[in-house]
Amino acid sequence: MQCSNHKTPELSAHKDQQTMKEIKIIYLDSPAFGKEDMVDAFKELGVNCIPFFHENYNERRDEDYEAKFDKLVEKENGQIDMVFSFNFYPILSNCCQKYEIPYVAYVYDSPLVSLFSYTILNSCNHVYLFDSAIYEQLSTAGIKTVHYLPLAGACERWKKLINNAPSNQFASDVSFVGSIYNEDHNFFDRLENLPERTKGYLDAIMDAQLKVIGSSFIEELLTDEIIKDMHASVPYEPNADGVESLAYVYANYFIARKLTSRERLDLLSAVGDNFPLTVFTRADQSNLIKARFPGTVDYYSQMPIVFAHSKINLNITLRSITKGIPLRGMDIMGAGGFLLTNYQNDFNYHFVAGEDYEFYTSKEEMLEKIEYYLSHDKERTEIAANGLQKMQAQHTYLHRAQYFLNELGLL
């Protein structure tokens, strides 16, 4: 596979910003992890960042949204160099296409059904995908507007945050930050009144998938007959402008979350039975997992401290992310935490296992590595330091901001 070229010029403050033409961008001001950090990075490069928001940002068509966008562009006399959003929004892409403004969409979610909208073909698009599997799927289908690019971290800000925190804040031997997906979001449990045979089939392919790491077969195994039954139970209507298959939607939005939930419960229970574990998640689940449940932590201001102060940070990737490095992986390494993750292929493109992070391919291996690294402080701290160094050198939001502007010829 072809990776995006990560050669970026030396990061340095732009001393003669005044003498250069001002770069002006619009960014979608909808909720997204990393949004503030991304905008800060653009600003650090001297970019004028104009927020844009409309409550119907998730709609595919909306006249009021479009009018509001038109108005903003008019106000700026059409002098917009680029529009930026996390994830990909068809309505925003269409707005950009109208004015031929480059639209940079930096995708951190998978699944993301909007990628199957025909608007992905708009020539204004520069869609950066963090999961090489989706990139391969779309580029193989002949879509030229997509690129592969890993996610990033706000290493500098996190460092300050961590340095200013009490040294024992959120300290733990083993930590996990994330959802167990058994609260809401669980579409699978809404599939009621399925025929017994279909229930058996789905249980089997899920049991099998949980045993197999590194290859995903659920979507391929959803036959028309099975999908018909799922559709009869919880209908999904494809978007009018979309070509997403029902198999994609049911496999990734329904089954992948259920699988992830089962996997996280299973692995965290095993960890909790053997080691001191803290799980930062919404609900106390100590009836299921032997762990401390102090509640959630704020992504922006608290989570990096957890990662820096935990001896081992677990990442158990959402099963719909086939190969990509999930944001959590970057969060942990970028905060200087020691990362123990399930095997995800894309780590191989940017990091070295055993030097920058560690991975497991089975529950047994996970437990063995936790035991090993809890008792080998020097190796553990070295690995965390290497991971952080690589993040700082190549994977900060500043690198990404500069990369986007470079690709558009704006720097």
Next chain:
Amino acid sequence: MNILFWRYGSICEPDIIDGFTRLGHTVTEVKYEITDKAMTGEQYVKLLSDALFNGSYSFVFSINYYPVFSEVCTIFKIPYLCWTVDSPVMQLHSTCVESPYNRIFLFDSKQYKEIAHRNPECIFHLPLATNIERWSNVIENASPKDHAKFAKEVAFVGSLYSEKNPYNRFDHKPDYLDGYLEGLIEAQLKVYGYNFLEEVLTDEMVNEFKKVFPGFYTFPEKTYPNDIYAMAQLYLGSEITVRERIRLLDAIGKRHQVDLFTFSDTTGMSVNNCGGAQTLTEMPLIFHDSKINLNMTAKGIQEGIPLRVFDVLGCGGFLISNYQNEIPWFLNPDEDIVLYESMEDLLAKVDYYMEHPAMRKEIAANGFEHVKNEHTYEIRLQQMLNMAFS
């Protein structure tokens, strides 16, 4: 050494006898079972005991594993050497694998992992081999007409197992169980190199299955019964093998001429059914002269290299095989042999190699050299004797 060789009619017996002989040993054959497949346990005991009373032997040898021979040899205090060529071999679950007189050689590392712990000193992993001279003789002496007759495009020699598939007996299917097993079979069909059936099946599932499946395998006395193993390997494994062979051959047949040498029914498939092939006279010509030979390992063989792989390469044939864990241990993928990991992968590779005759020739030549130098019966049997008596 004097070897008492119990024969039952496996196709590799003549090659093993030939190999022992070349190594300078004397082989005495006991052939009753080749003609009488209905012998009782007492008959086996008597026939082997008589043979041992009437001669002086260094060890007894058989293909696969006969618990009764292990018992007789333990009484006679004489080593019993055996070598598996197939899987599953249910007899390996006997308690008598623990006898110190056994020297059990298993061609599949998964088989080895399953039972080696019961007698680690006496159980060994040993891959199969091929008889280069035998094949060369046939190939060199065949007439141009014979060569032309067996020069196929894409060839497969073997059963589809559809006629002997015990899973066909599963016809009274409770809905949930039916759906579950269907899902499990289809999932396993997507994955090469890792057989998860036994890990996914639960005791409850097996008990449900036993209730509705007529004639579920009963483990005899003096065995370690394992119903999950039996269900996965005897029943689900067979069904998966049948589906894989039919689907893959049919899919290739829609793009290329596929010649199938089989006694199985191929009605409705896009293949040319050539009927059975004579193992000793016709099979080597098919392997040697066809553009592409296929190997789709039966699912009971979870990690090992099936005999067909060594034989195709030993005939100088070009082979595309499913990925099996052990193949890269003993052969070089893409140099000696081509491996596929999914139906799409197989179809692409067949298309590609049909268009690249020079590469086919080169790979076949490499494969031939490799097995000739490292995987002949002579080499293998010497390894066996070294392990057995060191």
